[in-house]
Amino acid sequence: MKNIVLIGASGFVGSALLKEALDRGYAVKAIVRHPEKVKVENKYLQLIKADVTDAKKLAEVVKGADAVISAYNPGWSNPNIYDDTLKGYRSIIDAVKNAGVSRLQIVGGAGSLLFAPGKTVLQSGVIPDAIKPGVESLAKVLTDYLLPEKQLDWVFFSPAGTIEPGERTAKYRLGKNDLIVDEKGNSKISVEDYAKAMLDELEAPKHHRERFTIGY
Numbered sequence: 001m002k003n004i005v006l007i008g009a010s011g012f013v014g015s016a017l018l019k020e021a022l023d024r025g026y027a028v029k030a031i032v033r034h035p036e037k038v039k040v041e042n043k044y045l046q047l048i049k050a051d052v053t054d055a056k057k058l059a060e061v062v063k064g065a066d067a068v069i070s071a072y073n074p075g076w077s078n079p080n081i082y083d084d085t086l087k088g089y090r091s092i093i094d095a096v097k098n099a100g101v102s103r104l105q106i107v108g109g110a111g112s113l114l115f116a117p118g119k120t121v122l123q124s125g126v127i128p129d130a131i132k133p134g135v136e137s138l139a140k141v142l143t144d145y146l147l148p149e150k151q152l153d154w155v156f157f158s159p160a161g162t163i164e165p166g167e168r169t170a171k172y173r174l175g176k177n178d179l180i181v182d183e184k185g186n187s188k189i190s191v192e193d194y195a196k197a198m199l200d201e202l203e204a205p206k207h208h209r210e211r212f213t214i215g216y
Contacts (some may be wrong), residue, residue, distance in 0.1 A: 001044075003027045004202070005062050005101075007052060007070040007092065010037040013107050013163070013191055014071035018045075020195040021069075024203075031061060052088045058095035067103035067202055068096050076134055085137035089145055097151055105202060106146070108156040109138035110187070113179040113213055121161065121179060142211060155207045159194050160215035166190025172197065172214050180215025189214050 004021060008014040009030035018040060021028050027044045035047045048061055052072055062068055070092055074084035089106075096104050111122040120139070121127065127135050142156050160180055172193050173180055181187045197214050201207060 001025060001027055002066045002202070003029070003064065005029045005031060005065045005068045007031045007068065008072045008107075009047075010034055011071055011073055013159075013194065016191040016195040017069060017071055017107075017198060020192075020199045024199060026199075029061060029065065031058075052095075053091045055091040055095040055098065058091060059098040062095055062099040062101055065099070065101050067105065068092075068101055069105045069107075069198065069202065071107040073107075073134070076131055082133040082137040085134060086140060086145075089141045093145055093149065093152065093154075102153045103202075103205070104152050104154045105198060106141070106154065106156045107198070108142060108158040108211060109135050110158050110161050110179065110213070111135035112139035112142055112211075113158055113161075114177055115179045126161075146209075146211075149209070153205075153208055155201065155205075155209075156211040157194075157198055157201065158211055158213040160189040160213070161187030163189050163191055163194055166192060168192035168196055170196060172216055175213050175215070177211060177213070180213060182216050187215050189216060 004026055006028050009018045010032040022042050029046045029048055031048050031050045035049050052058055072088050074081050113121050115121050115124055146154050146156055167190055179187050
C-alpha cells in the first residue's frame with residue numbers, strides 16, 4: 001500500500017483525487033483548511049488541518065509519505081490568490097524537500113499550455129479577468145519554481161481548458177505542452193478522468209520534472 005499526502009483534498013479537483021486514491025486502497029493523509037468539508041469516512045483516511053504556508057509544520061506532516069499530490073488553491077474568490085498561490089507553493093515545495101520525499105505531483109493549470117506555436121492559452125484572451133490572477137500564478141509556479149527545480153521528481157499536470165464533473169471513461173489523450181482539443185476544437189476533461197490519470201501517473205510514473213496534460 002502506498003502512503004500519500006494529498007493537499008487540498010476538500011476542493012473540486014482534490015475531492016476527486018481523494019476518492020480515486022481511496023478507491024485504489026491508498027492510505028491518505030489529507031491536508032485541508034476545513035476538515036468539516038470532507039464528508040468521506042474511510043479507515044485509510046487521516047484528515048489534518050494545516051496551514052500550507054508553514055513549511056516547517058508541513059514538512060513534519062509530509063515526512064514518511066511515498067509521494068505528495070497537491071491540489072492546493074487558496075480560493076478563486078480570494079482577492080490575494082496570485083500572491084497566496086506563489087507563497088503556498090514555495091512552502092509546499094520546500095516542505096516536501098525538507099521531509100525527504102522525492103515525488104511531488106501538482107494539479108496544474110491550462111493557462112500555460114500552448115494553443116498555437118509560441119502562444120499560450122493565457123495569451124489568447126479567452127481567460128476571464130475574474131480568474132486570470134489565479135491562472136497566471138499557477139503558470140508562474142511552473143516556470144519559476146518547478147522548471148529550475150532539480151532535487152524533486154516533480155510533475156505539473158495541466159487539465160484541459162475545461163474540467164468539469166462527468167464520467168470516469170478512461171478514454172482520453174495525454175500530451176506534454178500543447179492544449180488538447182477534440183475535432184470541434186473543444187478542450188475538455190472530466191474531473192473523474194483527470195483524477196484517474198493523476199493516480200495512474202503515481203503508480204507508474206512516465207513523466208519526470210516536466211509538465212503533461214490531458215484531454216478528450
